[in-house]
Amino acid sequence: MQFTTTDHKIAAPDFFVSRPARGRADWDGVNATETLSTFVFDQKVLPMEGGQQFLYLRKPLQLKVDPARLTFQIAEWGIEMECFKLTELPRVVGRRFLRLLSAAENESLSEADQAEWVVICDYVDFTRFSIERSLPRYMEGVLVGRDQLVIVEWHDGSRETLEWEVGKALSDVEPGERFSAFVKLGKDDRAMNLRNVSLLEATEAQDGWDWESWPKKV
Secondary structure, X not given: OEEEOOOOEEEOOOOOOOOOOOXXXXXXXXXXXXXXXXXXXXXXXXXXXXXOEEEEEOOOEEEXXXXXXXXXXXXXXXXXXXXXXXXXXXXXXXXXXXXXXXXXXXXXXXXXXXXXXXXXXXXXXXXXXXXXXXXXXXXXXXXXXXXXXXXXXXXXXXXXXXXXXXXXXXXXXXXXXXXXXXXXXXXHHOEEEEEEEEEEOOOHHHHOOOHHHOOOOO
């Protein structure tokens, strides 16, 4: 694990090295804030849900280390931990984020939490997090062709050229056939993944459906 000071990168501080004990007299007249060292926690991709999802930080976390108490804090996140538990920091940050996210969604943030949530949202790539967290949608469409490009016309009339890896999920669908699938949408509502593909009969009832009444992808 690597840290960065304001000048250059260094190894993580050794909090277990032998050091002479300091008495109270040693700290008399010393401002507590002057004893804190600042380190940058370089890891900006934090695993969540057992590695099924990740929290992407736009900027690294700033750790204020108190060598007297062998603790560090991230004031902006409301986190304080013992230094020997440093390896647990990604999990603690993830839990803090999820707890505030849940409170924000339920409109139950306290006044103090609201101020903290605003700061934390500035750290997190929320667009990427929301895309990864979103559930697949049930969608229907027609495979237009797949000779050179995999082209699909969705139920709302929009056409999309799928990435080859994504389009492989339609290998059992013939051009012109209607199909359904659970589609994971990414940035700009582009299909990132297709699962549970089923073939749909081209019945008269289906041909007579009012496709305009179907919800759009957006």
